[in-house]
Amino acid sequence: MAIFAKPGAGKTILSSFLIDHHQPKQADGSPNNVFYFFCKNTDADKNNLTAIIHSLLYQLYKSPLDQGSHDSLSNDLGQALDKSGPRRPVNFVTMWQLFSDHVGRTHSALIVLNALDECQDPQSLVQGLKSIVATGTVTVIATSRKEAHLDKEMGAGLALEITPEDINADIAAFAEAMV
Structure with missing residues (x-):
């Protein structure tokens, strides 16, 4: 699902709420698998694939996988x-394939990606998602500003615009309460 909104409309707050809401254990006591990332265009460590x-x-890797899945x-x-060798990082495609293969084996999982519009070249990621x-x-729940290239990529499925x-x-209610 894609959630589009203008800056300041609460996309990050909504993403945080979704993560907090889904982190607790399920009714049967098993943990929920919630994975997330918050993109930020001004931080090189938070704006790339x-x-x-x-x-x-x-x-x-840190999630409560059964021993066989973890191994x-x-x-x-x-x-x-x-x-990849000692001096070359593993490329995105290889790492994505590992992630998608293993997350697909979980009973269920939620992936929340915030501010996808602030990520460099998100098309490969959207296709993988x-x-x-x-x-x-x-x-998958991804938030973003409504930009043409992301709307085209993500908008084909279920989308919501705030x-x-x-x-x-x-x-208005928040401002009144604060005053």
């Missing part, structure tokens, strides 16, 4: 690192 996939892979992920990560969603076990009219009453 490599940073996103590194973070998602780390979160997956399989560790083995696959080790092989990818060995193939679409393929993960097709597995049926992973839900308009100023949607939040004016909330802003």
Whole structure:
């Protein structure tokens, strides 16, 4: 699902709420698999595909996987690192394939990506997200400003646009409470 809104409309607050809401355990006591990343165009460590996939892979690695799944992920990560060599980082495509293969094996997962418009060249990521969603076990929620290239890429599926009219009453109530 894509959520489009203008700056200051609450995309980051909404993303944080979704993460906090879905982090607790499920009714049967099993943990929810929630993975997230907050893009920021002014921070080189938070605005590129490599940073996103590194973070998602780390979160997956640290998630409560069963021992067999954890061992399989560790083995696959080790092989990818060995193939890349000591001086070359593993490329995005390889890391994305690892992530999508292993996250697709989870019972269910939620991926929240905030401010996708602040990421450099997000088209590869959006295509990868679409393929993960097709597995049926992973839900993706991505927020962004409504930019033509992202609207075209992400808008084909389920999309929601937050308009100023949607939040004016909330802003007025907050301002009144603060005054």
